[in-house]
Amino acid sequence: MVRTQLIKPRIREILSRELPPELVSMLPKHWVQIGDVLILPLRPELEPYKHRIAEVYAEVLGVKAVLRKGRIGGEFRETNYELLYGSDTVTVHVENGIRYKLDVAKIMFSPANVKERVRMAKVAKPGELVVDMFAGIGHLSLPMAVHGKARVIAIEKSPYTFRFLVENIELNKVHDRVTAYNIDNRDFPGENIADRILMGYVVKTHEFIPKALSIAKDEAIIHYHNTVPERLMPKEPFETFKKTTREYGYEVEKLNELIIKRYAPGVWHVVLDLRVFKR
Numbered sequence: 594m595v596r597t598q599l600i601k602p603r604i605r606e607i608l609s610r611e612l613p614p615e616l617v618s619m620l621p622k623h624w625v626q627i628g629d630v631l632i633l634p635l636r637p638e639l640e641p642y643k644h645r646i647a648e649v650y651a652e653v654l655g656v657k658a659v660l661r662k663g664r665i666g667g668e669f670r671e672t673n674y675e676l677l678y679g680s681d682t683v684t685v686h687v688e689n690g691i692r693y694k695l696d697v698a699k700i701m702f703s704p705a706n707v708k709e710r711v712r713m714a715k716v717a718k719p720g721e722l723v724v725d726m727f728a729g730i731g732h733l734s735l736p737m738a739v740h741g742k743a744r745v746i747a748i749e750k751s752p753y754t755f756r757f758l759v760e761n762i763e764l765n766k767v768h769d770r771v772t773a774y775n776i777d778n779r780d781f782p783g784e785n786i787a788d789r790i791l792m793g794y795v796v797k798t799h800e801f802i803p804k805a806l807s808i809a810k811d812e813a814i815i816h817y818h819n820t821v822p823e824r825l826m827p828k829e830p831f832e833t834f835k836k837t838t839r840e841y842g843y844e845v846e847k848l849n850e851l852i853i854k855r856y857a858p859g860v861w862h863v864v865l866d867l868r869v870f871k872r
């Protein structure tokens with residue numbers, strides 16, 4: 594389970610014997626646990642004690658590795674976490690009855706996206722064909738296949754992340770419904786095949802709209818994620834999507850719009866449920 598919780602008195606008790614009092618009050622009160630790996634946000638003032646702090650959190654919380662929280666970035670949405678304690682950061686995280694194996698040090702798994710993973714488990718319909726253009730380790734593909742009984746084509750470009758995607762398909766016993774491709778989704782050959790498309794990406798998702806339309810059936814649902822500066826909301830990101838769909842001979846209807854999380858100061862990660870259909 595991903596856990597964000599209040600500091601345990603035991604941690605404070607141990608560390609207050611070793612740290613100056615002003616630093617004890619700066620100890621992280623919230624953290625994220627993925628499987629048996631902890632992601633700890635640490636203030637710069639705690640730098641000289643970071644390894645000992647990580648060790649105490651690990652012992653009290655019973656985890657095998659501790660990472661220092663950093664920013665996620667780049668094409669493959671890689672983490673930039675510093676390993677503070679332990680050596681093995683590969684773990685199996687169970688959420689909503691699904692087993693996600695991943696290397697927490699290298700692959701993002703955002704606790705803020707949990708609602709979306711749960712929501713996608715409910716919207717998928719048995720037998721429909723879903724194409725997940727940014728599959729990751731199966732963040733959204735797995736709930737759709739496991740709970741929604743949908744057939745899923747999961748496309749993931751990073752070879753390292755892809756290894757976990759393949760393992761997770763086996764771990765969750767959905768190999769009869771999920772096919773994984775280790776390619777750039779722009780090279781995916783299927784056309785006019787998908788009932789539903791997942792575009793779980795940020796920052797540049799709009800660049801992939803034409804490809805999504807070519808994969809979509811004449812009528813399809815697209816779950817379109819993107820990051821948007823607050824000053825452009827609520828017109829964006831729908832306006833850009835609509836403009837592109839029109840250029841490609843499609844119409845689009847907005848069914849729903851949800852905020853997933855704050856991405857950066859003044860920038861939101863949102864998801865739009867869109868029905869597209871050929872004119």
Ligand SMILES: C[S@@+](CC[C@H](N)C(=O)[O-])C[C@H]1O[C@@H](n2cnc3c(N)ncnc32)[C@H](O)[C@@H]1O
Pocket residue numbers: 668669670701706726727728729730732733748749750751754776777778779792793794
């Ligand atoms: C941030 S993860 C998102 C996982 C999941 N869709 C979600 O919303 O939780 C995006 C994934 O897309 C992959 N990716 C980025 N560009 C891609 C491309 N052009 N084709 C296929 N996969 C791509 C990245 O490697 C990464 O694993």
